[in-house]
Amino acid sequence: MLRTRDALFGLALLALLIPFGGQGQERIVISKEISVGRSEAALGLEFADGGRLSLALRNGSVLVDGERVGAYAAGDALDVAWRALLGEAVALEDGPLSQRLRAWSPPVALEAEELASARRFQETLSEALSSPAPPSPLTPPALSVGLESEEALARILLGQTSRLAVLGEALKGLGSDIRLHIDEDVEVAAGETVQGNLVVIQGAARIAGTVDGDVVVVDGTLDLLEGSVVRGDVRLVDAEVDQEGGVVEGEIRDVEAAKGGMGGEIADRVRQEMRKEIRAELEAERHSGGSALLNPVRRVLGGVGGVLQNVVAIFILGLVGLAVVAFAPQNLDTVAEVARRAPGRAAMVGLAGTFLLIPVWVLGFVALLVTIVGIPVAIAWIPLFPLAAVAGVLLGYVAVARNLGEWLADSGYPWTDWIRKSNSMTTITGGLVGLMAAFLAAHVLGIVPFFGFLKGLLMSVGVMATWAASLVGFGAVLLTRAGRRPEYPPRDLDDAWEQVVDEKVDVDAGVNADTGERGAEGTGGGDDA
Numbered sequence: 001m002l003r004t005r006d007a008l009f010g011l012a013l014l015a016l017l018i019p020f021g022g023q024g025q026e027r028i029v030i031s032k033e034i035s036v037g038r039s040e041a042a043l044g045l046e047f048a049d050g051g052r053l054s055l056a057l058r059n060g061s062v063l064v065d066g067e068r069v070g071a072y073a074a075g076d077a078l079d080v081a082w083r084a085l086l087g088e089a090v091a092l093e094d095g096p097l098s099q100r101l102r103a104w105s106p107p108v109a110l111e112a113e114e115l116a117s118a119r120r121f122q123e124t125l126s127e128a129l130s131s132p133a134p135p136s137p138l139t140p141p142a143l144s145v146g147l148e149s150e151e152a153l154a155r156i157l158l159g160q161t162s163r164l165a166v167l168g169e170a171l172k173g174l175g176s177d178i179r180l181h182i183d184e185d186v187e188v189a190a191g192e193t194v195q196g197n198l199v200v201i202q203g204a205a206r207i208a209g210t211v212d213g214d215v216v217v218v219d220g221t222l223d224l225l226e227g228s229v230v231r232g233d234v235r236l237v238d239a240e241v242d243q244e245g246g247v248v249e250g251e252i253r254d255v256e257a258a259k260g261g262m263g264g265e266i267a268d269r270v271r272q273e274m275r276k277e278i279r280a281e282l283e284a285e286r287h288s289g290g291s292a293l294l295n296p297v298r299r300v301l302g303g304v305g306g307v308l309q310n311v312v313a314i315f316i317l318g319l320v321g322l323a324v325v326a327f328a329p330q331n332l333d334t335v336a337e338v339a340r341r342a343p344g345r346a347a348m349v350g351l352a353g354t355f356l357l358i359p360v361w362v363l364g365f366v367a368l369l370v371t372i373v374g375i376p377v378a379i380a381w382i383p384l385f386p387l388a389a390v391a392g393v394l395l396g397y398v399a400v401a402r403n404l405g406e407w408l409a410d411s412g413y414p415w416t417d418w419i420r421k422s423n424s425m426t427t428i429t430g431g432l433v434g435l436m437a438a439f440l441a442a443h444v445l446g447i448v449p450f451f452g453f454l455k456g457l458l459m460s461v462g463v464m465a466t467w468a469a470s471l472v473g474f475g476a477v478l479l480t481r482a483g484r485r486p487e488y489p490p491r492d493l494d495d496a497w498e499q500v501v502d503e504k505v506d507v508d509a510g511v512n513a514d515t516g517e518r519g520a521e522g523t524g525g526g527d528d529a
Contacts, residue, residue, distance in 0.1 A: 029098055029129075034086050039074070041083045045128070053128045055121055057082055062117040064124055070117025077107040078118050098129045170216050170235045170255040171199070177213065181205075190227055197232070207246065214250070217241075224248065299447050306443030314432045321398040321428035328395075329424070331483025336399035339476040347468065350396070350475030361385050392482060396473020401431030404469075408434055435469055438462035 033044035035056075042056035042063075056063040057079055062070035072078045085104050092100055102125060106118030177196030186200050190208040197213035198205070200220055207215070208225040214232035215222065217239040224230070224246025233250035234241060241252060324332050339346050364385065368378035405427030409419040419430040442458035445451040480486065 029093075032089065032093075032097065034090055036083060036086055041079065041086055043086055043089065047128075051128070053124070055124065062120070064120060069120050072117065081107045081118075082121070101125050102129050170218065170237050174199070174214060174216070188228070190225075296449075299449070303443045303445075303447035306446065307440055310436045310439050310443065314429070314436055317394075317398065317401070317432050318425070318429050320394050321401070321432075322425060324395060324398055325424045325428070328483065331395070331480075332399055332402070332424070334480045334483040334486050335396060335473070335476045336402050337486070338479055339396065339400050339472050340403045343472050346473075346475035346479060347471045348475065349478050350471035350473070353474060353478050354471070357389055392477040393470055393474050395482065396475070396477045397470055398428055398473070399476060400469040400473045401435060402428045403431065404434045405429065405431035435465055436462070438465060 028048040029045055030048050031046045033042075035042040035044075040056065040058045042054065042058065045053045047053075052065075054063070054065050057072055060071055060073070061068045062072055062078075085101075088100060089097060104122065104125065106115065106122055174197045178199055179194060179196060180199045181201070181203055183202045185204045186198070186206070188194055188198075188205075188207045188209040188211065192209035194209070194211045194213075197216065198211050199216045199218075200222075201218045202220055204221045204223070205215065205217055206223045206225065207228040207230070209227075210229045210231070212231045214235060215230050216235045216237070218237040220239050222234065222236070222239060222241045224241065224243045226245035228246035230246070230248045230250065234248050234252040236252070236254050243252075361381075365378050365381050368374035368381055402424060405419055406421050408416045408430050409421045409427060416430065418426065420426045438458045439462040442455045442462065445458065446455045477483070
């Protein structure tokens with residue numbers, strides 16, 4: 001049982017101590033600078049820890065970090081060997097570079113002065129590139145727990161979680177040479193010496209002997225009796241100290257008081273957030289209360305404004321439909337046919353195409369940049385691809401609107417009498433009104449009080465209808481390559497005959513509008529036929 005508790009709290013304490021322990025890592029070369037000329041052969045190194053090293057043969061002088069340490073002659077053995085080393089180092093990086101520089105040795109056939117300079121180069125390189133000695137392994141703290149159950153230990157750990165930052169500050173720099181006591185009293189007798197640091201959590205410490213390190217007391221008391229000596233500091237976290245003649249060679253400090261307390265910092269932050277929220281609520285209440293009489297007017301203006309926005313949107317999309325009918329009627333027919341016959345398939349393709357738009361845009365730009373000829377095209381690709389995607393969505397949306405308009409023309413609803421299947425513009429406009437109907441109804445209901453939920457529901461239906469129409473239309477555009485490749489053959493004879501009959505009825509209705517009786521006779525003649 002005790003071993004389980006020791007391991008548990010030992011891990012918790014090590015989590016606080018590890019960031020402050022010694023850390024060893026190899027010295028890594030992150031950059032090199034090689035300069036070789038007629039009168040110079042220089043090497044500059046920069047290490048990951050921020051250190052730098054400069055070795056150079058320049059104008060007859062041997063330089064180490066800018067300090068002259070000897071002389072050489074141009075073309076002598078040292079000059080040739082050093083230049084050869086720099087020639088190899090140009091193609092090396094990181095580990096291989098360090099190994100080659102450490103393995104370099106000066107030529108044997110050198111004069112005494114040149115040999116001393118070359119050895120200085122060799123020693124400097126070896127010292128600068130050698131890895132530091134690995135740190136000593138972290139030894140676990142000596143742990144003593146005066147608890148009867150693991151539940152008590154868990155309560156202590158949970159009780160300290162709100163002050164982990166303060167505990168971390170209190171244990172900072174202690175290393176691993178620690179005697180740790182939890183929930184028990186500790187006594188250091190006269191003549192006894194504690195090697196390392198003494199940490200007491202929720203307990204009383206009576207010291208009459210000597211502690212070579214620091215003393216940390218958390219939620220407890222510390223008595224420094226006559227003749228006691230603490231070689232380091234005394235750190236207190238919610239603790240009291242009674243110095244009865246004891247000597248502290250370091251300083252006595254209240255860690256929580258020095259840090260200002262985590263609780264106080266959090267409380268200040270919470271108070272600031274509460275002030276902001278209360279201020280925002282009061283400001284909103286003041287604005288709403290001050291203009292309560294204007295709320296009906298605002299509702300009416302908001303509803304009318306929303307209806308006008310939808311009407312403008314229908315007008316703009318109608319102009320797009322007019323342009324498509326005028327310049328690409330066959331493309332519109334092909335896209336509308338696919339959207340009518342296979343809406344599910346078109347919607348799935350449209351959804352996939354929507355997710356692939358950005359990757360295709362980026363990959364296409366990168367692919368064009370690879371070749372020199374494609375660079376001008378890549379520059380044009382950046383704005384043209386999004387414009388083409390928007391044009392495809394608009395073409396598909398107009399095609400779906402035309403299909404919906406044709407369906408409304410066949411539905412027989414009283415308000416759809418003005419839609420003629422023989423006139424693409426009336427079918428497109430009727431379909432646009434049908435797609436926008438949920439939005440129009442939502443804005444009208446927004447004028448009436450207590451219909452907020454119904455308005456929100458209609459707005460959601462409108463968004464879903466717009467999204468579905470866009471996906472089906474965009475998918476049909478992708479399947480037909482913008483209407484250039486028909487997916488289905490033209491409509492069968494029954495559909496063609498139905499269209500001819502509809503056109504005949506439309507013509508008769510037009511005559512009826514002009515002459516009255518002649519329209520009636522024409523209709524009767526059609527029945528007899």
